[in-house]
Amino acid sequence: MSGVIDDIFAGLEDDDAREREFVQTFAALMPDVELYLLKADGDGLSPVSGGDLEDRFSAADIQAVKEAAEPLFFADRQGRAMIGLVVEELEAVLLTWPPMGDCSSCRALTATMIPNCTAHVLLLMEQKLVRTENEQLQREIKVLNYQHHELIEHNHRQYLLIKEKDRNYAKNLESEIAARTEDLERANEELREASRLKSEFLANMSHELRTPMNAIIGFSDLLMDTELNPEQAEYVNTVKQSGDGLLGLINDILDFAKIEAGKLDIVSEPLSLVEIVKNVAAMFMKPANDKEIKLNCLIDERLPGVFLGDGNRLKQILVNLVGNAMKFTSRGGVTMTVEQVKGQDDGVMIRFMVADTGIGISVEQQGAIFEKFTQADGTITRRFGGTGLGLAITCQLVSLMGGRVYLTSAPGQGSTFCFTIKLRLPAATDKTIEIGGQSGETAADKSFSLRVLLVEDNLVNQRLATIMLKKAGCEVVAAGDGLLALKQLKKERFDLILMDMQMPNMDGLEATASIRAIEASDECNNYAGLGGRPVAIVGLSAHARKEDADRALAAGMDDFLTKPIVRSKLLAVLAAAAGNQKD
Ligand code: ADP
Numbered sequence: 001m002s003g004v005i006d007d008i009f010a011g012l013e014d015d016d017a018r019e020r021e022f023v024q025t026f027a028a029l030m031p032d033v034e035l036y037l038l039k040a041d042g043d044g045l046s047p048v049s050g051g052d053l054e055d056r057f058s059a060a061d062i063q064a065v066k067e068a069a070e071p072l073f074f075a076d077r078q079g080r081a082m083i084g085l086v087v088e089e090l091e092a093v094l095l096t097w098p099p100m101g102d103c104s105s106c107r108a109l110t111a112t113m114i115p116n117c118t119a120h121v122l123l124l125m126e127q128k129l130v131r132t133e134n135e136q137l138q139r140e141i142k143v144l145n146y147q148h149h150e151l152i153e154h155n156h157r158q159y160l161l162i163k164e165k166d167r168n169y170a171k172n173l174e175s176e177i178a179a180r181t182e183d184l185e186r187a188n189e190e191l192r193e194a195s196r197l198k199s200e201f202l203a204n205m206s207h208e209l210r211t212p213m214n215a216i217i218g219f220s221d222l223l224m225d226t227e228l229n230p231e232q233a234e235y236v237n238t239v240k241q242s243g244d245g246l247l248g249l250i251n252d253i254l255d256f257a258k259i260e261a262g263k264l265d266i267v268s269e270p271l272s273l274v275e276i277v278k279n280v281a282a283m284f285m286k287p288a289n290d291k292e293i294k295l296n297c298l299i300d301e302r303l304p305g306v307f308l309g310d311g312n313r314l315k316q317i318l319v320n321l322v323g324n325a326m327k328f329t330s331r332g333g334v335t336m337t338v339e340q341v342k343g344q345d346d347g348v349m350i351r352f353m354v355a356d357t358g359i360g361i362s363v364e365q366q367g368a369i370f371e372k373f374t375q376a377d378g379t380i381t382r383r384f385g386g387t388g389l390g391l392a393i394t395c396q397l398v399s400l401m402g403g404r405v406y407l408t409s410a411p412g413q414g415s416t417f418c419f420t421i422k423l424r425l426p427a428a429t430d431k432t433i434e435i436g437g438q439s440g441e442t443a444a445d446k447s448f449s450l451r452v453l454l455v456e457d458n459l460v461n462q463r464l465a466t467i468m469l470k471k472a473g474c475e476v477v478a479a480g481d482g483l484l485a486l487k488q489l490k491k492e493r494f495d496l497i498l499m500d501m502q503m504p505n506m507d508g509l510e511a512t513a514s515i516r517a518i519e520a521s522d523e524c525n526n527y528a529g530l531g532g533r534p535v536a537i538v539g540l541s542a543h544a545r546k547e548d549a550d551r552a553l554a555a556g557m558d559d560f561l562t563k564p565i566v567r568s569k570l571l572a573v574l575a576a577a578a579g580n581q582k583d
Contacts, residue, residue: 016039016043016045018090018125019037019039019045019090019092020045021125021128022037022087022090022121022122022125023035023037023045025121025124025125026094026117026118026121029117029120029121030098030113030114030117032098032099033096033097033098033099033114033117034096034097035094035095035096035097036053036056036057036094036095036096037087037090037092037093037094037095038062038092038093038094038095039090039091039092040091040092055076055077055078056076056077056078056080056082056097057076057077057082057095058077061074061076061082061084062084062093062095064084065084065085065086065093065095066086066093068084068085068086070085071083071084071085071111071114071115072084072085073107073111076097080097081097081098081100081107082095082096082097083095083096083098083110083111083114084096085114085115085118087118087122089122094114094118096114098110098113098114195261198257198261199257199258199261199263202253202254202257203254203543206250206253206254206542206543207502207541207542207543208542209246209250209542210247210250210542210543210562210563210564211458211461211542211563212460213243213246213247213250213563213564214461214464214542214563214564214565215460215461215464216239216243216564217240217243217244217247217564218461218464218465218468218564218565219464220236220239220240220243221240221567222464222467222468222471223236224236224237224240225471243564247564249389252389252390252393253389255316255393256389256392256393256396259393259396259397259400263546263547264396264397264400265546266309266310266313266397266400266401267310268308268309268310268424269308269309269310269311270306270307270308270426271306271307271308271309271310271311271314271423272305272306272307272311273299273303273307273314273338273350273423274299274303274305276311276314276315276318277297277299277318277336277338278297279315280315280318280319280322280336281295281297281322281336283319283322284322284323284326284334287326288326288333288334291326291329291330292331293326293329293330293331293332293333293334294332294333294334294335295322295326295333295334295335295336296333296334296335296336297335297336297337297338298335298336298337298338298339299337299338300338300339300340302340303338303339303340303348303350304348304425306425306426307347307348307350307423307424307425307426308423308424308425308426309401309421309423309424310401313397313400313401314401314421316393316397317352317394317397317398317419318336318352318354320390320391320393320394321352321354321394321417322334322336322354323390324390324391324417325354325355325356325358325415325417326356328356328358328359328415329356329357329358329359329414330358331357332356332357332358332414333356333357334354334355334356334357335353335354335355335356336352336353336354337351337352337353337354337355338350338351338352338353339351339353341420346424347422347423347424347425348422348423348425349420349421349422350420350421350422350423351418351419351420352418352419352420352421353416353417353418354416354417354418355414355415355416355417356414356415356416357413357414358414358415359411359412360409360410360411360412360413360414360415361407361409361411361415362411366407366409369388369391369407370391370392370395370405371388371392391405394419398419398421401421401422402421402422403419403420403421403422404419404420405417405418405419406418406419446472446473446571446574446575447472447473448472448473448474448574448575448577448578449473449474449475450473450474450475450495450496450574450577450578451474451475451477451492451493451494451495451496452469452474452475452476452477452494452495452496452497452498453477453478453479453485453488453489453494453496453497453498453529454466454469454476454477454478454479454498455478455479455480455481455482455484455485455497455498455499455500455503455508455511456478456479456480456498456500456503456540457480457481457500457502457503457504458500461500461563462478462480464565465498465540465565466478468565468567468570469498469570469574472570472571472574474496474574477492477494480503481503481504481505481506481507481511482499482503482505482506482507482508482510482511482514483505483506483511484505485497485499485506485511486506486511486514486515486527488529489515489527489528489529489530489535490526490527490528490529491528491529492528492529493528493529493530493535494529494535495535495536495577495578496535496536496537496538496573496574496577497515497535497536497537497538498538498540498561498573499511499512499537499538499539499540499557500539500540500541501539501540501541501543501548501552502541502542502543508539508540508541508552508555508557509551509552509555510555512537512539512552512555512556512557513555513556515530515535515537515556516534516555516556518530519531519534519535536558536559536576536577537556537557537558538557538558538559538560538561538573538577539552539557539559539560539561540561540563540565541560541561541562541563542562542563543562548560559573559576561573
């Protein structure tokens with residue numbers, strides 16, 4: 001028997017832990033009850049020691065217990081009362097030997113207690129398991145909490161790292177943007193400087209070119225007024241025409257540079273459309289007669305007499321279009337039409353048309369000719385000359401005046417260039433409106449007995465202006481720069497000072513400022529030519545920019561003439577000075 005028990009205990013392994021626990025718990029609860037737990041695989045467990053178990057029950061007894069639905073009472077082989085029952089949870093049979101007395105109530109009680117105790121033990125075990133599991137869960141929760149905490153810590157560290165990275169990235173980005181902005185600003189500055197240098201270069205070139213042009217055109221004019229034989233007259237005429245052409249080209253280039261630099265301002269002054277159109281027609285009458293083509297003007301009678309706009313620029317546009325029309329027409333004629341399209345509250349929409357019966361322009365070439373330096377056909381330059389700048393400038397000027405240029409043309413039939421611009425009407429309160437440019441023409445043949453101080457460093461131009469002034473009846477004293485002019489003013493008074501702007505030692509602006517300062521102070525007592533009424537000063541410059549005229553007026557000059565000196569404009573200046581003299 002002890003062999004069986006040994007075998008039983010020897011077989012106890014971890015697998016039997018639950019059964020052993022059951023037996024121990026049960027034995028602790030009911031110490032008086034001997035018990036034996038027989039597992040389904042035939043092994044048995046029991047705290048009971050001693051005694052031969054096989055002597056106590058038979059296999060048939062076990063079978064009977066297994067088959068009974070309720071705890072089963074029976075007597076073992078030694079006649080001791082036993083209670084057997086199936087413990088399903090453990091897949092085992094529990095055999096007990098309770099110390100039952102003879103009283104039947106004791107037996108009944110025992111019979112109830114054994115299954116209850118079994119259930120109780122199982123419950124305790126269940127509770128313990130739950131507790132263990134609970135503890136396990138708590139441990140797991142702790143571990144999870146720890147891991148969670150670790151994770152949060154890790155994430156936080158990552159977050160800080162990323163934030164740091166972001167901060168560095170942002171910093172780098174910022175410095176990169178700052179560097180790029182600096183580069184762009186520098187590039188911009190360089191561009192501005194390049195543009196300024198270009199404008200300055202163009203202005204200087206224009207100045208340098210205009211200075212000799214002044215002499216060429218002026219002296220050709222003077223020469224034409226002298227006795228010439230036909231051959232000489234033809235030569236001088238050619239020189240004059242070439243000079244005019246060259247001057248037109250210089251003006252075009254300067255205009256284009258101004259437009260590109262956004263520095264071309266459109267002024268708003270009183271103008272007469274009829275006058276402008278008639279003037280342009282008059283300019284081209286002789287070439288038209290020479291070419292034996294007709295030049296017609298159709299002017300809408302409804303047009304108001306005075307508009308506000310830029311008369312000079314409008315004239316430039318018309319001269320350009322009529323000039324082209326004349327150039328490309330060899331028979332038939334050119335017609336200039338001006339009509340009012342519609343009146344609006346703040347002005348009138350005017351349409352200008354220049355139609356010719358010339359060579360025409362093919363559809364393919366029509367788009368390109370408005371580009372700068374573009375001509376319809378390369379052979380045109382050789383046949384007709386020109387630079388291809390005229391239409392580009394025309395378009396820009398029209399657009400600055402709020403309009404557009406349109407073209408319809410057919411090769412061999414002729415072309416019509418049309419543009420509309422909006423011109424403002426003077427306010428009803430502007431009673432007396434003087435239209436510019438007229439006074440010069442009326443002064444054409446007059447003689448002026450004026451004393452003129454001519455301040456000019458270029459000897460050729462000094463000589464030219466002197467002759468022009470003398471021809472107009474003036475007495476001329478010449479000075480080579482501003483300092484010499486001041487010296488002259490110490491000695492005598494003049495009715496008019498014609499002051500070149502660019503001179504060595506003291507330029508025209510400085511000299512004018514000095515003269516005005518002297519006039520306003522007691523120092524004028526040292527100058528016979530200054531004091532009393534301010535002397536009239538008119539600037540002379542080969543610079544044709546508006547800013548030059550503005551600077552001249554700001555320095556204290558009364559007017560400004562550009563070189564080459566146009567005779568009619570010089571006469572207008574003289575007329576104004578003579579008018580002042582009378583007042
Ligand atoms: P330019 O006349 O100095 O060459 P423009 O810009 O005034 O420059 O004209 C560009 C080109 O357009 C001319 O060279 C010519 O080919 C064409 N064009 C302009 N006007 C006419 C016209 N009335 N008839 C035929 N072709 C013209």
